Amino acid sequence: MSGVDLFSTLPDHVLQHVLSFLPSRNAVSSSALSRRWRHQWRSSPALRVPGPDASTFINRFLLLRDGVSPLRTLEIDVGHCSNEYDDDDVDMWIRHGALTCQTLAFAASAEQPSEMLRLTRGPLAARHLTTLRLRSIRIDGDFLDLSRCPALLHLSLSKCLLDCKTIASSSLRRLSLADCSFVSSTKTSTRIATPSLRWLHLEGPPRCLLESMPSLTAATVLLLWGKEAKDCGSRSMLLDALSEATTLELMASSSRGQSLHPGIAI
Structure with missing residues (x-):
């Protein structure tokens, strides 16, 4: 089998699929391999x-x-x-x-x-x-x-x-x-x-309002609770939106890095 170009036996759509996994600059460079490869990257x-x-x-x-x-x-x-x-x-x-x-x-x-x-x-x-x-x-x-x-x-x-x-x-x-x-x-x-929504990861300042998520099964919420927290409503509103989750990890910290609540796993 030495010296046999097995790629040459593959149909074009397979070659184009292979090229799709490469960084596109490398895919374009493949055009120098042979006449058949010259335009394959165009259809990747x-x-x-x-x-x-x-x-x-x-x-x-x-x-x-x-x-x-x-x-x-x-x-x-x-x-x-x-x-x-x-x-x-x-x-x-x-x-x-x-x-x-x-x-x-x-x-x-x-x-x-x-x-x-x-x-x-x-x-x-x-x-x-x-x-x-x-x-x-x-x-x-x-x-x-x-x-x-x-x-x-x-x-x-x-x-x-x-x-x-x-x-x-x-x-x-x-x-x-x-x-x-x-x-x-x-x-x-x-x-x-x-x-x-079934899975939620929320990390950062709580400047958002979560509406009802009746299909939620898992949520990880890491909140940086600074002075802007009043803009996001009460903490009970946040927990209400997450109430359907069967697995919940919740952490809230102050802007100074002080933990306000431990992580909770439900």
């Missing part, structure tokens, strides 16, 4: 871009893709925010992926809130989307009104700055809000309306 169902200095690459990749083959996964990590990226680019990438993707993920890092890239346009509409992950980005307005994403099951927001009235989805099953900051131009708490 995934765009995966880790690391900085990628704005031009992402735009050209999306422009040169085979428009017949749908994109199913879009994962972009731009690293530290720089002048290379702007809000319009990020919004365009996410909404382009939302047309066909099942998984959307965008990650960045920022030392100050003023450095964060922003999503400021209207609600996201994504008929096929099941998983949405965002890290270190500012989200304003109605973007997280996810009623136009009927298949969405998993939402993860990490280190985000949220200036929105509502996080809403009737289909969502798993929600993670980790180290996010809630701000509001109207000085009202963000409303979380996810009636089908």
Whole structure:
């Protein structure tokens, strides 16, 4: 079997599936292997871009893709925010992926809130989307009104700055809000309306109002209880929203790091 190219016996759709697991720069580089490989990356169902200095690459990749083959996964990590990226680019990438993707993920890092890239346009509409992950980005307005994403099951927001009235989805099953900051131009708490939720992870300042979650089975809530806690209503309202959970871990600490309540497992 020495010297036999087993890949050459595989059909195109299998090669494209294999390429979808690679970082997209590597997938494009495969075009140098042979004439058959020259255009396989154009039909790969995934765009995966880790690391900085990628704005031009992402735009050209999306422009040169085979428009017949749908994109199913879009994962972009731009690293530290720089002048290379702007809000319009990020919004365009996410909404382009939302047309066909099942998984959307965008990650960045920022030392100050003023450095964060922003999503400021209207609600996201994504008929096929099941998983949405965002890290270190500012989200304003109605973007997280996810009623136009009927298949969405998993939402993860990490280190985000949220200036929105509502996080809403009737289909969502798993929600993670980790180290996010809630701000509001109207000085009202963000409303979380996810009636089908089964799993919740909430970590950070309690600037949100949890509506009824009758399907909830497991919740982990780690609250930094500072002077802004009055904006979120009473603690009894929080516990009422979590009352259906069969497994509950609850921790609340002051802004000085002092524990106010021990963890509770029910």
